Amino acid sequence: MELQVSGGQLKRCPVHEFAFFNELAEDIHHMLRCVESDALDYTAAETIYHAGVSAQHLYLLHDGYVKLFKTSENGKNQIIRIVRAGEIFGFDGLVDVRYNHSAVPLKEASVCRIAVVNLNALGVFRPEVERLIMARCIRELQHADERLLELGAKRSQERLAGFLLSWCEATQVNKWTPLVLSRLEIAQFLGLTIETVSRLFAQWKRDGLVVEKRQAIQILDRSKMALLANN
Amino acid sequence: MELQVSGGQLKRCPVHEFAFFNELAEDIHHMLRCVESDALDYTAAETIYHAGVSAQHLYLLHDGYVKLFKTSENGKNQIIRIVRAGEIFGFDGLVDVRYNHSAVPLKEASVCRIAVVNLNALGVFRPEVERLIMARCIRELQHADERLLELGAKRSQERLAGFLLSWCEATQVNKWTPLVLSRLEIAQFLGLTIETVSRLFAQWKRDGLVVEKRQAIQILDRSKMALLANN
DNA sequence: CGTTTCTTTGATAGGGATCAATCATGGTGG
DNA sequence: CCACCATGATTGATCCCTATCAAAGAAACG
Numbered sequence: 001m002e003l004q005v006s007g008g009q010l011k012r013c014p015v016h017e018f019a020f021f022n023e024l025a026e027d028i029h030h031m032l033r034c035v036e037s038d039a040l041d042y043t044a045a046e047t048i049y050h051a052g053v054s055a056q057h058l059y060l061l062h063d064g065y066v067k068l069f070k071t072s073e074n075g076k077n078q079i080i081r082i083v084r085a086g087e088i089f090g091f092d093g094l095v096d097v098r099y100n101h102s103a104v105p106l107k108e109a110s111v112c113r114i115a116v117v118n119l120n121a122l123g124v125f126r127p128e129v130e131r132l133i134m135a136r137c138i139r140e141l142q143h144a145d146e147r148l149l150e151l152g153a154k155r156s157q158e159r160l161a162g163f164l165l166s167w168c169e170a171t172q173v174n175k176w177t178p179l180v181l182s183r184l185e186i187a188q189f190l191g192l193t194i195e196t197v198s199r200l201f202a203q204w205k206r207d208g209l210v211v212e213k214r215q216a217i218q219i220l221d222r223s224k225m226a227l228l229a230n231n
Numbered sequence: 232m233e234l235q236v237s238g239g240q241l242k243r244c245p246v247h248e249f250a251f252f253n254e255l256a257e258d259i260h261h262m263l264r265c266v267e268s269d270a271l272d273y274t275a276a277e278t279i280y281h282a283g284v285s286a287q288h289l290y291l292l293h294d295g296y297v298k299l300f301k302t303s304e305n306g307k308n309q310i311i312r313i314v315r316a317g318e319i320f321g322f323d324g325l326v327d328v329r330y331n332h333s334a335v336p337l338k339e340a341s342v343c344r345i346a347v348v349n350l351n352a353l354g355v356f357r358p359e360v361e362r363l364i365m366a367r368c369i370r371e372l373q374h375a376d377e378r379l380l381e382l383g384a385k386r387s388q389e390r391l392a393g394f395l396l397s398w399c400e401a402t403q404v405n406k407w408t409p410l411v412l413s414r415l416e417i418a419q420f421l422g423l424t425i426e427t428v429s430r431l432f433a434q435w436k437r438d439g440l441v442v443e444k445r446q447a448i449q450i451l452d453r454s455k456m457a458l459l460a461n462n
Numbered sequence: 463c464g465t466t467t468c469t470t471t472g473a474t475a476g477g478g479a480t481c482a483a484t485c486a487t488g489g490t491g492g
Numbered sequence: 493c494c495a496c497c498a499t500g501a502t503t504g505a506t507c508c509c510t511a512t513c514a515a516a517g518a519a520a521c522g
Contacts, residue, residue, distance in 0.1 A: 076384040126358070130361060141372055142331045145311045145375070148379065151383045156509075195469095195471085195512085196509090202470070202471080413500070414502095425502095429502055
């Protein structure tokens with residue numbers, strides 16, 4: 001069953017397949033299978049939702065990356081958060097009528113969405129699910145705190161170094177990490193310009209700190225990178 | 232019953248007096264009266280909790296203002312959030328073992344704190360309380376998004392103008408708004424330096440945009456200020 | 463291949479930081 | 493009550509980081 005809905009490829013979604021819900025007890029897990037949910041596939045061009053639009057769904061990212069961003073009055077985009085597989089986004093609907101930011105995949109992304117009304121219909125099991133969501137939300141808040149420190153108190157090279165370190169965090173040494181962001185997106189994430197990001201990359205490549213190929217990056221000297229990130 | 236505890240003035244606290252909990256149903260409200268909670272009074276010098284310290288309490292701000300801030304490796308402070316009366320802070324304990332930021336009153340502040348273990352002991356009523364906390368947390372997240380946009384995509388005068396507007400938001404025109412922040416604290420909130428903040432103030436005073444006395448401020452031309460904030 | 467989009471690189475300028483000194487302000491003790 | 497000191501705020505001069513403007517180069521795409 002495939003339907004075209006607001007730019008996403010729609011199909012029935014087995015919510016319980018998501019690692020996210022594995023934290024729940026088995027009976028709740030079972031309960032959740034009865035909840036209606038949709039699976040959607042997006043390409044990089046399609047937006048998942050726009051800021052200001054009616055917020056009716058909570059999203060689970062199954063695969064890929066999604067950028068959440070706000071646009072200022074003068075037209076600049078600030079990327080708020082980069083969602084990775086297994087994470088939730090679009091909390092707004094639980095509290096507010098509209099999304100306060102926009103969501104767009106970095107490349108392709110497959111998500112699962114649950115209507116807020118369905119979440120509310122979970123009955124006695126709802127509290128358990130809400131507790132889970134609350135926990136995720138608090139984690140996001142902590143993450144946002146960290147980013148505020150980055151943007152408010154650090155200079156360009158510290159920001160970029162910090163970003164690259166966290167981006168490559170899970171990758172083993174001497175392995176490539178796919179870099180799905182364009183220079184523009186990195187700049188929008190760090191509150192810098194394309195040129196500044198490009199220049200830092202160029203410098204660090206000359207210094208042998210990082211290497212880059214098509215859509216992948218490798219930090220050759222993490223401790224040196226950590227030095228640049230801190231000071 | 233008055234005890235000295237970690238820099239705060241301790242006394243028994245009737246949790247149910249807080250507007251925060253008025254959103255709850257009456258029976259839960261009643262239930263909460265049985266929960267142990269402490270009221271604490273702080274002066275500006277005393278810190279409520281330090282980043283990295285064991286997070287065992289959730290705080291309700293009863294009166295005054297509290298700044299939450301992180302300190303970077305090079306010693307700079309970034310104020311993450313300014314808590315106002317009626318708001319909650321210190322979510323970390325619900326999910327994590329440590330606070331990820333520090334909390335210090337701007338001037339005096341009286342707070343009520345509830346131990347996380349007591350929150351968990353609320354039994355069947357806990358879900359209602361948790362839902363309330365989740366809602367507040369999501370609001371904070373939205374607020375953090377807005378601040379990321381400010382710090383990442385706006386210049387000094389836009390940030391300060393935006394800050395002053397939101398600070399004086401609830402005040403009627405031609406009325407004074409108490410400005411409990413020092414220049415340094417405003418700077419740390421906006422990711423600027425004392426000097427930059429001071430110069431903007433001086434300029435705007437010359438232009439007749441704002442007036443200031445001892446610890447209070449008044450925006451004379453809000454629409455003009457809004458113009459400076461946007462562009 | 464040619465065309466479009468992204469990236470790099472260079473030159474320049476400007477916003478805000480930094481350094482430094484003076485000026486208020488408030489608290490303290492004589 | 494006033495002189496004194498400490499802390500915070502203002503103002504000025506200068507510098508540097510990053511944005512901006514501009515153009516060439518590389519990569520992606522039909």
